[in-house]
Amino acid sequence: MTNESMLTVLGRANSSNVQKVMWLLAEIGQPCVRVDMGGQFGGNKEVDYLRKNPNGVVPTLLDMDTVVWESNTILRYLSNRFGAFDLYPADPVHRAWVERWMDWQLSTLGPANTLLFQSIVRTPVSQRSADLIESHRERNAKLFFVLDEVLDGRRYLGGDGLTLADIAIGPLTYRWFELPLERPSYKHLRRWYDLICQRPAFREHVIGIGLS
Ligand SMILES: N[C@@H](CCC(=O)N[C@@H](CS)C(=O)NCC(=O)O)C(=O)O
Secondary structure (H helix, E strand, O other): OOOOOOEEEEOOOOOHHHHHHHHHHHHOOOOEEEEOOOHHHOOOOOHHHHHHOOOOOOOEEEEOOEEEEOHHHHHHHHHHHOOOOOOOOOOHHHHHHHHHHHHHHHHHHHHHHHHHHHHHOOOOHHHOOHHHHHHHHHHHHHHHHHHHHHOOOOOEOOEOOOOHHHHHHHHHHHHHHHOOOOOOOOHHHHHHHHHHHOOHHHHHHOHHHOOO
């Protein structure tokens, strides 16, 4: 396998799961072509796409003949493929620490955050339910406290340097801090968030896309 192939990411730029992949690729300096797919662009329920990703969701990564889907699996694949072991530690204990936050993002924070996001950004103002938004807001507020506590005394989620844990969780944190909602102050989470906001790759692929 060479390192010179062109990677293709299928997925719209305003998907948080696509954003993780684009952020990682920018961090490791790997060029890619991104093709708008899903949401307002469609294409992800068509036979050609379903042949690559039977779930019909984005993102899907194409690396020559290799097709990878599930955003966190794509993050691990790319880190292994390009030897980014600072982002995806080889040491089993450190790796398990990073991976638990990736799994937590996918199983716990992601679904709660998506419900909140959709109840505001993807719902016309006339159809929004204040009670529903409030119940999603409360759930997210609790989950972000979990992160606030774990970040007490840690520069990044995985330790001193950026890891896949930060990349998996960063786009959802952007949404949490940008949605027009009341939030507790979250001292440690805010410090960590300000730190990732300084990274050009995060600014380009997450902040630069905005809420849509
Ligand atoms: N667990 C999957 C979830 C993928 C997913 O639900 N993607 C959403 C966008 S964030 C999607 O494809 N929605 C349908 C669409 O965009 O048309 C992953 O992490 O890749």
